[in-house]
Amino acid sequence: MANRGYDVVVDVDQEGDLGHTDLQEDLEFHSSNFENMPNSRNKIQPDSTSFLPGPAASNSRQKHFLWSLSFYQQAFDVDTGEVLRRCLAALYPRQNFLDVLEGNPDLYGPVWIATTVVVILFLTGTISQYLAHNGKEHFAYDFKLLSGGAGLIYGYTALVPIGLWGTLKWFGSESANAMECLCLYGYANxxxxxxxxxxxxxxxxxNFIFVSLGFAASTFFLVRNLYPLLSSTERQTSKILLIVVVALHAGLAIAIKVLFFASTSPLKNDEPPKDGDQSN
Structure with a gap:
């Protein structure tokens, strides 16, 4: 046996005992029934209380996502510090504003900015008309400035970006996002x-110089941030859309100048005073 390469080591103590060989006292045999073992597929089942929804729940949420409260809640998921940071980035555009949003466009800032613009336009427009009045007759506040400003600012901020988004989708742009367009136009105000x-x-x-400077600054802000979206369409289409964007914004600037900071504003109440109100 030794010639076949087998080496046997035997531990022999002084008493000649070949180790503890009474194995029956130390070994215990247990019967095992493999049929009772749990199925591995059932063992790896995820917990039903997990915060991650299953496939069925995910599809159901996507189906009713537009009509759920969370769809509108996410548009206001920002704090005051974040809104102020975005306002600063809009006034001093050192980088692309869509990068500042970090995939989380909001409507909280645009709504309050538009409301503030409407109120200030009404106040300063009223002051401008009062100074142009020159005390010729009794001056009366004209609340058409308030309603006209609300229609102009809210209408432009809501309809133009939605129309632009729909046009981009029509021409096959995959990067266009309605919330980002609304947010971009809102902070441009x-x-x-x-x-x-x-x-x-x-x-x-x-006043014309001030409005022109405001138009130039806001147009630069819009064109710089909309150009990546517009360039995703065909070259000729992107040029036309760019011209339309600038033309519509120029129309907003002209409307602000004419309606609020001109003595011949169409919103000015030019009705002659009644006979009882005329001075002798």
């Missing part, structure tokens, strides 16, 4: 707040 605050004088040329 921020420039009209300082413009309105300094355009209350009765110097038409000075």
């Amino acid at each position: 921020l420039i009209w707040i300082p413009v309105a605050l300094i355009s209350w004088s009765n110097l038409s040329l000075l």
Whole structure:
């Protein structure tokens, strides 16, 4: 046996005992029934209380996502610090505004910015008309400025980006997002707040310069951030859309100048006073 390469080591103590060989006292045999073992597929089943929805729940949520409260709640999922940071990025555009949003566009800032613009346009427009009045007759506040400003600002901020988004989708753009377009146009209105605050004088040329500067700044902001979306369409289509975007924004600037900071505003109440109100 040793010639076949087998080496046997035997531990022999002094008493000649070949180790403890009474194995029956130490070994215990247990019967095992493999049929009772749990199925491995049942063992790896996920917990039903997990925060991750299953496939069925996910499809159901996507089906009713538009009509759920969470769809509108996510548009206001920002705090005051984040809104202020986005306002600063809109006034001093050092980087693309869509990168500042970080995939979380909001409507909280655009709604309050548009409301602030409407109120300030009404106040400064009223001051401008009062200065142009020159005390010729009794001056009365004209609340058509408030309703006209609300229709102009809210209508432009809501309809134009939605129309732009629909047009981009029509021409096959995959990167267009309705919330991002609304957010972009909403924060672009921020420039009209300082413009309105300094355009209350009765110097038409000075007001024209201020409004022109506001138009240039807001147009640069829009074109810089919309260009990646517009360039996703065909070259000729993107040029036409770019011209339309600039033309519509120019129309907004002209409307602000004419309606609020001109003595011949169409919203001005030019009705002659009644006989009882005329002074002798």
